Amino acid sequence: MGNRGPTLEDVAREAGVSRATVSRVVNGVRNVAPEIQEAVRAAVARTGYAPNQAARSLVTRRTGAVALVLSATGGSFTARLFSDPFFGRVVDGVLPVLRERAVQPVLLVAESEPARLQLVDYLRRGGADGAVVVPLDEEDPLPGMLVAAGLPTVLFGRPRPGVRCGWVDLDNAAGARLAAEHLWASGRRRPATIAAPVSAPTARERLDGFTAALAALGAGPVPVERGRFTEESGRDAMARLLDRHPDIDAVFAANDLMARGACRHLAERGVAVPGSVAVVGFDDSVAARDSAPPLTTVRQPVEEMAAAMTGLLLEQLDAGAPGTGAKVFAPVLVVRESA
Amino acid sequence: MGNRGPTLEDVAREAGVSRATVSRVVNGVRNVAPEIQEAVRAAVARTGYAPNQAARSLVTRRTGAVALVLSATGGSFTARLFSDPFFGRVVDGVLPVLRERAVQPVLLVAESEPARLQLVDYLRRGGADGAVVVPLDEEDPLPGMLVAAGLPTVLFGRPRPGVRCGWVDLDNAAGARLAAEHLWASGRRRPATIAAPVSAPTARERLDGFTAALAALGAGPVPVERGRFTEESGRDAMARLLDRHPDIDAVFAANDLMARGACRHLAERGVAVPGSVAVVGFDDSVAARDSAPPLTTVRQPVEEMAAAMTGLLLEQLDAGAPGTGAKVFAPVLVVRESA
DNA sequence: ATGTTTCGGGAGAGCGCTCTCCCATGTGTC
DNA sequence: GACACATGGGAGAGCGCTCTCCCGAAACAT
Numbered sequence: 001m002g003n004r005g006p007t008l009e010d011v012a013r014e015a016g017v018s019r020a021t022v023s024r025v026v027n028g029v030r031n032v033a034p035e036i037q038e039a040v041r042a043a044v045a046r047t048g049y050a051p052n053q054a055a056r057s058l059v060t061r062r063t064g065a066v067a068l069v070l071s072a073t074g075g076s077f078t079a080r081l082f083s084d085p086f087f088g089r090v091v092d093g094v095l096p097v098l099r100e101r102a103v104q105p106v107l108l109v110a111e112s113e114p115a116r117l118q119l120v121d122y123l124r125r126g127g128a129d130g131a132v133v134v135p136l137d138e139e140d141p142l143p144g145m146l147v148a149a150g151l152p153t154v155l156f157g158r159p160r161p162g163v164r165c166g167w168v169d170l171d172n173a174a175g176a177r178l179a180a181e182h183l184w185a186s187g188r189r190r191p192a193t194i195a196a197p198v199s200a201p202t203a204r205e206r207l208d209g210f211t212a213a214l215a216a217l218g219a220g221p222v223p224v225e226r227g228r229f230t231e232e233s234g235r236d237a238m239a240r241l242l243d244r245h246p247d248i249d250a251v252f253a254a255n256d257l258m259a260r261g262a263c264r265h266l267a268e269r270g271v272a273v274p275g276s277v278a279v280v281g282f283d284d285s286v287a288a289r290d291s292a293p294p295l296t297t298v299r300q301p302v303e304e305m306a307a308a309m310t311g312l313l314l315e316q317l318d319a320g321a322p323g324t325g326a327k328v329f330a331p332v333l334v335v336r337e338s339a
Numbered sequence: 340m341g342n343r344g345p346t347l348e349d350v351a352r353e354a355g356v357s358r359a360t361v362s363r364v365v366n367g368v369r370n371v372a373p374e375i376q377e378a379v380r381a382a383v384a385r386t387g388y389a390p391n392q393a394a395r396s397l398v399t400r401r402t403g404a405v406a407l408v409l410s411a412t413g414g415s416f417t418a419r420l421f422s423d424p425f426f427g428r429v430v431d432g433v434l435p436v437l438r439e440r441a442v443q444p445v446l447l448v449a450e451s452e453p454a455r456l457q458l459v460d461y462l463r464r465g466g467a468d469g470a471v472v473v474p475l476d477e478e479d480p481l482p483g484m485l486v487a488a489g490l491p492t493v494l495f496g497r498p499r500p501g502v503r504c505g506w507v508d509l510d511n512a513a514g515a516r517l518a519a520e521h522l523w524a525s526g527r528r529r530p531a532t533i534a535a536p537v538s539a540p541t542a543r544e545r546l547d548g549f550t551a552a553l554a555a556l557g558a559g560p561v562p563v564e565r566g567r568f569t570e571e572s573g574r575d576a577m578a579r580l581l582d583r584h585p586d587i588d589a590v591f592a593a594n595d596l597m598a599r600g601a602c603r604h605l606a607e608r609g610v611a612v613p614g615s616v617a618v619v620g621f622d623d624s625v626a627a628r629d630s631a632p633p634l635t636t637v638r639q640p641v642e643e644m645a646a647a648m649t650g651l652l653l654e655q656l657d658a659g660a661p662g663t664g665a666k667v668f669a670p671v672l673v674v675r676e677s678a
Numbered sequence: 679a680t681g682t683t684t685c686g687g688g689a690g691a692g693c694g695c696t697c698t699c700c701c702a703t704g705t706g707t708c
Numbered sequence: 709g710a711c712a713c714a715t716g717g718g719a720g721a722g723c724g725c726t727c728t729c730c731c732g733a734a735a736c737a738t
Contacts, residue, residue: 005489018718023696031716050488053464054396055694058723063393065466078434082427088417091448095417104461107446109430115438118475125392127404149389158363281695330519355690362726370686397693518710669734 006047015043017272025085027049027275048161057126065104066313067128068145069119072136077111080136084286086302090137090156091132093306101314103129111326118140124149130313132156132306152316152323154309158201166312168305172202173209175298175331179280180213182296182333188250192223194237196254200229206282207256214312223248227258231287234261242269250339256281259295263338267292279338280288293337305329345386354382377479396465400408404437404443405652406459406467407433408485411475416450419475424625425641429473429495432645440653442468455481463488468651471495471645477539491655491662498542505651507644507666511541512548514637514670518553518591518619521635521672527617528588531562533576533601539568545593545621562587566597570626573600581608588616588678594622594625599621602677606631617678632676644668 006012008026012019017036025040032040043049057158058064068091068179070081081087091107098105106128123131123146130152133143138160146153147165154166183191193210211222227233234237234253238261241248249314255258266273273279273293281288284299308327315321347365351358356375363371364379371373371379407430409420420426430446445467449455461471462485469491469631472482478498493505522530526560532549535542538675548563562584564627566572573592577600580587592598598620605612612618612632620627623638647666655662 008696009694019695020697020719021717024717027696033716036717050460050463052397052694053461053466054393054402055723056464056696057393058391058397058694058725059696061723065461075645078427078430079424081668082421082430083424085418087423091417091421095448095450095454099457102457104457104466106450106466107448109444109446111434115434118438118441118443121389122392122404124389125395127392127443129447347726348724357728358725359689363687372686375687391724392691395726397695397724400693429693639729676731 002290005052006045006049006290007052008049009230011040011043011047011049012213013195014047015040036110061126063126063129064102065100065106065128066310066317067108067123067131069108069109069110069131069134069142069168070131071116071140071142071253075142077136078109085287087134089302094132094310096156097307097310097314103314110142116145120145120149123151129317132309132313135161138202147322150322152313152321154313154325156305156309164322164324166309166316166323166325168329169310170300170305170310170331171328172205172331173212174284176206176209176252177213178331178333179282180210182335183250183252183278183280183339184214184217184219185277186210186244186339189219190245190248191219191252192225192241192245192248193249194234194241194253195224195226195230196257196258196305197226203229203254210252227261229252229255229257231257231261231264234258235265236261238262238265242266242271251277254282256291256297258297259297259338260287260291262289263293263295265332274337274339280339284334288334288336291338294335295338297334299334301329301332301333345388346391347388350382350386351380353386354379355475358608377464390510400465402465402468403441404445404467405437405649405656406447406470408447408449408463408470408472408473408481410449410455410472410479410481412479413584416475417448420448422625426473428484428641428651429645432642433649436646436649436653437478442653449481453641455484455652459488462490469493470658471652473646477541482591486661489661491652491660493652493655493664494637495644495648503661503663505648505655505664507648507668509639509644509670510667511544511670512551513550514621515545515591516552517637517670517672518621519549519556521555521593521674522589522617522678523556523558525617525678529584529587530558530589531564531580531584531587531589532564533566533573533580533592533597534567535566535597537565542568542593545614549591566592566600568594568596570596570600570603573597574604575600579602581605581610582663589618590616591619593623593631595622595634595636598636598677599626599630602630602632613676613678619678623673626671627675630677635678636673636677638671638673640671642670 008019008022014020022040025037105200108119110119132154134156143155144163147163158167158169161167188230195207225237225240227237251262263273263279271277281295281297284297288297312325347358347361351361361379364376365657447458449458452634471493473495483502486502498504517603534546564579566576572665590601602612602618610616620634620636623636627634627636651664
């Protein structure tokens with residue numbers, strides 16, 4: 001706006017000192033006599049001075065803001081964004097870390113391709129010093145775009161191959177092991193699994209982790225069917241599983257939605273859950289709690305991961321260059337009624 | 340970051356023209372020969388130039404960004420923020436308007452008092468050109484702070500007295516009238532209402548609108564009990580209502596939560612809804628759809644209001660000064676099962 | 679052929695700030 | 709008393725951009 005407020009010059013005149021001195025007082029004070037500091041502070045208050053961030057950024061090359069980017073390639077994004085508590089948990093993890101460092105958190109949503117371009121442009125121009133990115137789809141091009149633009153970036157989840165940036169992720173294999181051990185401990189000896197497309201690294205880890213853990217426990221070969229992370233595909237996979245292996249007594253699905261689909265199919269077939277077949281999901285999404293029965297599932301420590309992600313970004317900013325630091329987190333088993 | 344990319348100067352050298360010409364091409368082109376434009380564009384592409392927003396803002400006094408501020412004074416804010424679809428609807432209304440004008444939307448959350456101060460500071464320094472604010476509490480001090488800082492501001496909901504800024508709001512009286520007429524039309528002749536604290540202007544409008552509409556229809560005096568917008572208080576108010584006026588056949592609550600509380604109490608007392616007593620809520624929040632039975636309620640055209648709010652802000656920005664334009668919207672009755 | 683307008687493009691002055699010099703004082707040492 | 713040496717604070721050079729001038733050349737009118 002044209003609201004040209006008072007400038008350093010004005011405050012300096014008011015306080016009877018030089019511009020440089022006011023600047024020293026306003027920022028980290030270095031070698032300024034206490035009485036002068038007082039005079040300057042008084043002048044600042046009197047004039048209602050607020051530093052011009054543009055001018056400051058021009059010389060410091062810093063904005064003092066960090067972007068929290070929520071990106072998705074699918075449609076009706078905001079509806080999902082503001083109904084899945086997952087994002088709230090991310091925000092809850094990110095905010096305190098930023099606040100503590102007096103860095104302004106700025107939420108950016110990229111709900112479409114044009115939005116994504118505009119967003120990258122904004123950040124390239126210097127809209128924020130770095131970005132903490134939560135991509136909702138594995139194929140989201142945004143992380144790659146940001147990294148290519150030279151922006152310090154940290155992802156929630158592993159980056160696609162070729163994209164060099166920081167990230168945090170869940171130890172998916174460990175999560176699958178938790179599920180396997182829980183099922184085994186509760187006496188299930190013929191478990192199967194509903195995996196997801198091989199293209200998703202996350203899904204492969206969960207599958208491999210599950211079979212490896214069961215092998216270690218002494219189980220035989222584990223029947224596997226693939227879904228596409230949707231409830232419908234989980235339902236279909238369950239049907240195939242049951243047709244081919246009528247004796248299975250447990251199912252581990254690579255996400256909650258598919259687990260829910262599996263439950264639905266089991267209910268349709270009149271198979272008791274967890275009586276005859278136990279079901280374990282993954283993610284602890286809303287779907288898990290709302291299912292019938294409520295799903296036993298593997299939960300990510302989202303707040304912790306988000307906080308760590310933010311920490312990694314701040315490290316990059318302190319270092320003055322994009323980095324590739326990463327952290328892997330341990331999952332937690334949430335036992336509800338389905339297993 | 341220290342990523343000092345190419346500057347106008349570099350591009351100018353590359354293209355064999357002056358800084359000014361490159362600037363002309365990069366921004367709205369004015370009087371530049373087509374072949375030179377082409378040369379400049381090629382140079383931009385070759386160098387990977389991105390304008391430095393700080394430098395640009397320093398002279399234009401514009402950032403090209405608008406803040407969408409979500410503010411609340413209560414605790415556990417983000418949990419609420421990311422589970423109530425209301426905010427998703429606001430965002431859905433705001434984004435398209437901003438995108439169309441190539442203005443970068445920036446979401447800011449103010450979940451605590453320190454956060455609020457930091458946010459105002461950020462905006463005063465020139466973090467964005469203006470703010471579209473969604474205060475969740477009537478007593479939220481943030482709008483006042485922003486207006487006092489001279490920032491172009493538009494509120495969702497009427498500002499508190501003394502705060503001069505733009506706003507959009509729902510015609511609450513009209514909404515209450517919709518409820519009254521619906522109840523009357525369905526044969527209810529002894530309606531009561533659960534109002535909210537007199538301090539909330541919104542609530543007063545709903546109460547007055549309801550009683551006025553009923554008076555116009557020829558109804559007798561309307562029993563009134565007050566709640567505090569919570570489910571529990573709605574339940575208690577319903578209990579008092581029923582104790583004092585056992586013959587009532589309809590209840591209009593000033594929000595969905597209280598309506599739900601009322602339903603719960605009616606169920607506890609074994610009173611059929613809507614059989615014996617019809618219940619109408621207000622807001623069409625999640626609570627309305629999830630209630631048993633699903634609530635008939637008065638809905639705000641949130642997306643439309645958010646879009647209008649954004650339009651008002653852009654008008655202020657075009658005018659170059661904060662303004663006080665406002666718009667009032669007509670509510671919509673959503674008939675479900677409770678009335 | 680000269681004067682007048684139009685149009686394209688360059689020069690250069692800032693925007694408000696930070697930060698590196700550098701100078702003017704004090705303070706300590708022999 | 710002469711020297712070194714902290715220490716506080718001012719001067720001024722940019723940071724990268726926009727935008728107002730201004731000038732040269734081409735197009736038109738006289």
